[in-house]
Each structure stands twice: as structure tokens, then as C-alpha cells.
Amino acid sequence: MVTLASLSPPGKDVLRDLFLKGPTFHEDIASASGRIEIIEQGAADHFEGWVFLNERGINIALKMGLASVKKIRRDNPPVRNHEPQRGLPPYAVGKL
Numbered sequence: 001m002v003t004l005a006s007l008s009p010p011g012k013d014v015l016r017d018l019f020l021k022g023p024t025f026h027e028d029i030a031s032a033s034g035r036i037e038i039i040e041q042g043a044a045d046h047f048e049g050w051v052f053l054n055e056r057g058i059n060i061a062l063k064m065g066l067a068s069v070k071k072i073r074r075d076n077p078p079v080r081n082h083e084p085q086r087g088l089p090p091y092a093v094g095k096l
Contacts, residue, residue, distance in 0.1 A: 003060070011031075011041075015044070017029065019058070019061035022052070035051055042056055
């Protein structure tokens with residue numbers, strides 16, 4: 001059975017990314033070894049190229065304290081540079 005202590009650093013990184021970003025296509029996961037590890041240990045499942053956390057993986061992520069990280073990200077979305085500034089026409093963005 002998978003535990004937080006049994007995961008390698010790449011496995012923890014993949015688990016963190018899947019918890020924060022949701023289901024991810026296997027080619028977009030940074031560590032192939034981490035992906036394989038969490039699938040083999042039963043923390044994630046895969047279907048037609050998509051990898052996603054199952055109940056065990058979500059429980060481990062919660063024990064890692066990632067719920068607070070997800071809440072902070074949800075409550076403070078990143079500012080995107082490509083959005084027009086208020087009061088400027090869209091064609092003027094980036095030309096000032």
C-alpha cells in the first residue's frame with residue numbers, strides 16, 4: 001500500500017501536480033518515473049493516456065497539506081500579462 005513515506009521525490013512531485021492541476025495527459029507529466037511509480041503503487045489510475053489521482057492519491061495529497069495550496073491558488077488566480085489593461089484598446093497592449 002502506498003504511503004507518503006514510500007514515495008520518491010519524483011513521485012511526490014507528480015502526485016502534487018495531479019492534485020493541483022487535475023487529470024493530465026501522460027506526455028505532459030514532468031517525470032515518467034514518478035508517473036509510473038504512483039500508478040504502480042495505487043495512488044493514481046490511467047485511462048486512454050490520461051493520468052488522474054484515485055481515492056488513495058487524494059488522501060495522500062491531503063496528508064501532504066496540499067489542500068491549503070490548492071485553496072490559495074483558487075482564491076488568488078494569476079494575473080495574465082496578455083489581458084488588456086483597463087481603459088486601453090486591445091491593440092495598444094504591449095506597445096506602451
